[in-house]
Amino acid sequence: MTSEEDVLRIFPEEMRGKWRKAAGYAERLQEIRLRADKPVLLCIDGKEFFKDKRGEIVSRTEQAEIMEREELERLISYTCSYSMYAFEEEISRGYLSLPGGHRMGLAGEVVLSERDKIRNIKHISCINIRISHEIKGAADTVLPFLYREGRFLNTLIISPPGCGKTTLLRDIIRQVSDGNPYGGGVTVGIVDERSEIAGSFQGRAQNDVGLRTDILDSCPKAEGMMLLIRSMAPKVIGVDELGSEEDIDAMKKVLSCGCAILATIHAGSAAEAAERLFMRKLAGEKVFERYIVLTRRLGKCEVEAVLDKEQRILSGGPL
Numbered sequence: 001m002t003s004e005e006d007v008l009r010i011f012p013e014e015m016r017g018k019w020r021k022a023a024g025y026a027e028r029l030q031e032i033r034l035r036a037d038k039p040v041l042l043c044i045d046g047k048e049f050f051k052d053k054r055g056e057i058v059s060r061t062e063q064a065e066i067m068e069r070e071e072l073e074r075l076i077s078y079t080c081s082y083s084m085y086a087f088e089e090e091i092s093r094g095y096l097s098l099p100g101g102h103r104m105g106l107a108g109e110v111v112l113s114e115r116d117k118i119r120n121i122k123h124i125s126c127i128n129i130r131i132s133h134e135i136k137g138a139a140d141t142v143l144p145f146l147y148r149e150g151r152f153l154n155t156l157i158i159s160p161p162g163c164g165k166t167t168l169l170r171d172i173i174r175q176v177s178d179g180n181p182y183g184g185g186v187t188v189g190i191v192d193e194r195s196e197i198a199g200s201f202q203g204r205a206q207n208d209v210g211l212r213t214d215i216l217d218s219c220p221k222a223e224g225m226m227l228l229i230r231s232m233a234p235k236v237i238g239v240d241e242l243g244s245e246e247d248i249d250a251m252k253k254v255l256s257c258g259c260a261i262l263a264t265i266h267a268g269s270a271a272e273a274a275e276r277l278f279m280r281k282l283a284g285e286k287v288f289e290r291y292i293v294l295t296r297r298l299g300k301c302e303v304e305a306v307l308d309k310e311q312r313i314l315s316g317g318p319l
Contacts, residue, residue: 032129039064101132101199101206139171147182159294164301177210189234191224222250
């Protein structure tokens with residue numbers, strides 16, 4: 001579980017005092033949004049709140065603390081160990097990885113290279129701190145449906161934003177890697193494009209993704225899947241947020257090598273996911289043998305349904 005101290009460590013020492021009460025919500029805190037000269041916003045249990053100057057959590061805009069640009073700059077400098085130049089490559093990807101598996105998204109003035117690629121982001125004025133939540137056992141209710149005679153089935157997690165898909169993905173990976181009552185432990189490869197699954201910081205996974213798991217951090221999914229097949233011989237490959245035809249093409253090559261796939265996609269239902277342009281390449285092939293559909297009810301994430309490859313309902317209920 002994410003602790004109060006985990007959240008406080010995100011901030012420099014001189015800022016921690018007024019973040020202590022917000023950090024008290026660590027287990028329910030999802031995002032901290034900081035924008036220069038704008039109110040300080042928090043997302044707690046999927047609902048939006050503000051922080052006032054005393055550190056109290058409030059619900060009215062007029063009570064909110066306004067984020068000073070100088071304080072924003074101090075936070076970024078602290079996160080970069082007071083050397084933004086050393087973190088230029090990471091900044092160019094739009095985020096910084098934080099200890100504990102958390103992530104700091106960045107927005108500001110983009111600096112382009114001669115080839116019109118993003119080289120850097122300067123004058124950063126917006127920060128989105130996404131709080132990672134490792135929940136061991138999150139996959140317990142769905143795991144029985146993901147195996148057949150000890151073999152892990154190709155599985156797609158379908159979820160709207162903020163419904164815990166990465167948390168569920170991470171725990172499935174951990175249990176597939178370590179072994180569980182339904183199948184022995186196998187080698188798992190993760191292509192962690194945005195450092196959200198393993199939450200790697202300086203090359204070390206901050207989250208437990210299993211003892212037989214190999215991680216490719218900050219690597220594009222399509223290239224990473226093929227690299228893992230060539231170099232690490234995984235039995236299962238896990239990726240977060242399929243989003244392009246290249247991802248689908250690479251995934252099909254992985255399957256042709258006899259490796260199983262565990263993936264996620266942003267959508268509200270299996271039908272909506274199938275309508276995505278890049279997903280139409282799979283139409284009629286029934287690549288995925290299991291679909292896990294997530295939803296949020298009354299502020300809590302739930303498994304709306306586990307479906308088979310014919311999209312028949314196998315199960316559903318709270319995570």
